[in-house]
Each structure stands twice: as structure tokens, then as C-alpha cells.
Amino acid sequence: MTLFQPKRRQLVYTVGGALALTLLGCNQREQAMITLYTFGDSILDCGHYNEFGVHPGQLLVQNDDRLFPDFKGQDLASRSSARLEHRAYDGATVTRLPAQTQGLRVEGTALALITVGGNDLLQGLIQDTGAGITTFATALDTFVQQLPIRPVLLGNVYDPTLGDDSRNFSGVDPAIARKNLQRMNTAIQQIATRYGQLVDLHAHFLQGDPSWFTATIEPSLRGASEIRRAFLPFVLS
Secondary structure (H helix, E strand, C coil), rough: CCCCCCHHHHHHHHHHHHHHHHHHHHHHHHCCEEEEEECCCCCCCCHHHHCCCCHHHHEEEEEEECCHHHHHHCCCCCCEEEEECCCCCCCCCCCCCHHHHHCCCCCCCCEEECCCCCHHCCCCHCCCCCHHHHHHHHHHHHHHHHHCCCCEECCCCCCCCCHHHCCCCCCCCCHHHHHHHHHHHHHHHHHHHHEEEEEHHHHHHHHCCHHHCCCCCCCCHHHHHHHHHEEEHHCCC
16 A cells, blocks of 8 residues: 655645744734733832732732632633733832833733822821822823823722721821822822723722731731732733
8 A cells, every 4th residue: 555645845835834833823822921010109019018928910910829729710820821020119109100110111912000199198198288189190190191001000099097097097187188098099090090990999998907907007918919809800801
């Protein structure tokens, strides 16, 4: 019996076709890569406040199934190739956001998370009686407008007192402090509506308890996961 012997042209087509499929597969994997960028303050850069070094961006890209088994499979890595570019840093204010974009190069599918405002409040805006929060809003609007990443998920500022005046740590009349927190969060909401999506950390954390915090105001390990929980539906959608 004579075995089938493919002609040279058939071999070229076969090898070429296989190569094309391989390259197509590589391109599809590259196109499927999602980069999650984090900008802002300790709400996203809170890893040094817990013993595991965990922060929300990490958990959104790939959950720690050992620490948070209830979130297994609820991350970007479970749906496609994903990576994190963590640029947020503890202590940042709105005027320091532009420095976090230094050397930024955005390629492929990208998503930006931003949290800012808490440090601005602590540095004076918590008792603002003039145009301070308006100036804050203008600076944040400019940053988000110029950021070459869409979509943008903008988190507002939570209340670490959980609405309880007896937990007030600021030395400012709680009525004044909450009024300015509300003013700031209203400004953040308006900016989020223009450029992306608001993530209501304030409302979510009012449902929490003191275990969500460490060092009075910073997110604990549980807090980092709860920040992840608030962002998660928007990230996965």
C-alpha cells in the first residue's frame, strides 16, 4: 500500500497555516491582557498596614484564596491575563497625583482605580470654610481628564468613625467635619460621572465595624478586602 505523500505546496500551506494560527493565538493572548492601574493614597496603598502586605489592587488582579476563600475565582486573573501596575502611595494628596503618572506608558486594555481626598481633609479641608474643596475638585478633575486610561473607577472618602461622634479623632466639630466630607464626596461623584464610575466606599464602610480599620483610620487586612469588594463588580464588568 502506498502511503500518502504531501506535495511541497501542501506542506508550505500546512506549516504556514499552523504558524498563522500560533501567531493568532499569541496576538489574542496579548490583546486579552488587562492592566489594572492604581493611583492615589493609602486606601489603595495599605499593604504595609497588615502582616501579609495585601492591598486591594493585588486582590482584584488575583485573590489570595488562602486568606479570602470566599472570593476564590472572583478576580481578573480568573477571566483573562491580567497584571497590576501599582502607583498609589500612602499619604498622597490630590496635588501629588500627577507625580504618580511619571513614566506612564499605557498599552492594550487598561483600567484605572483612584482614591484620594482623605489626606486633603486631614491637612485642613475637614474644616474648610472657603474655596478649598473647590480647589481640590479642580485639581482632581484636571488629573482624571488628562489620565490616558479609560475606564476610570473613582472611589470616594469613607468615614472611619462609622458615623459615631464618640469616635471622632479629628478635634473638629463632627458636624463641620461631616459637612466637608460630604462636600468632598459630592465633588468626587461629579468628577466620576464625567469620566467614569463612582465607587461608593463611604456608603460601604458605614456598614462595617472597627475591625475594618487599623491605626485609627487606615484599612486593616479586612478593610483592604472590603475596598476590593466595593470595586470588584465594576472591575469585573
